[in-house]
Amino acid sequence: QSALTQPPSASGSPGQSVTISCTGTSSDVGGYNYVSWYQQHPDKAPKLMIYEATKRPSGVPDRFSGSKSGNTASLTVSGLQAEDEADYYCSSYAGSNIFVFGTGTKVTVL
Amino acid sequence: EVQLVESGGGLVQPGGSLNLSCAASGLTFSNYWMNWVRQAPGKGLVWVSRIKGDGSNAAYADSVKGRFTISRDNAKNTLYLQMNSLRDEDTAVYYCGTDRYGPGDYWGQGILVTVSS
DSSP: OOOBBOOSEEEEOTTOOEEEEEEOOTTTTTTOSOEEEEEEOTTSOOEEEEBTTTBOOTTSOTTEEEEEETTEEEEEEOSOOGGGOEEEEEEEEOSTTOEEEBOOEEEEEO | OOEEEEEOOEEEOTTOOEEEEEEEESSOGGGOEEEEEEEOTTSOEEEEEEEOTTSOOOEEOTTTTTTEEEEEETTTTEEEEEEOSOOGGGOEEEEEEEESSSSOSSBOOOEEEEEOO
């Protein structure tokens, strides 16, 4: 049950795009399409942004998109806005009813 | 509107026990797998436990296996986490979450558990 690997930080200016990677193994990210992404503002509960690697829940802006290739999933935020500044976590199903989270990425809007 | 409200947290000494509750409303509770996720102060999210809608198929992170027990009462729309033999490293905010697509589609507000002497 090792955590998925994310870069500690990412940044971009308003209007730019930022992409966050989430690297696992063939036992989690690479083995299932059950990758989800969460946004967390300080002292708030996480919010689901992407599920099943590429799908957006109702109400999430289409500036947020997800992809997956092999053992690595990615979240792209296009047209960065000030309110996108937050921590972002990926998660993957890892078999045997177990989930694993990523290490988290702090996104800063410059 | 789906609402999840955790309760039962607080300060406990190492080796002690706590029982967290998560009251759900606005959904057909028995249809949902449910999860507990925790976050130590200043740290990332960590998956803790998962249970199927009918109360079967419980699963645990290695770090809590044998010490924590997840359960649910579908008649009361409530999820539980019985935490025994608590350690300093169990100090965290504990979140409950519905599970259609992963460990949290809807989340509670979180409840703080502090293990300290």
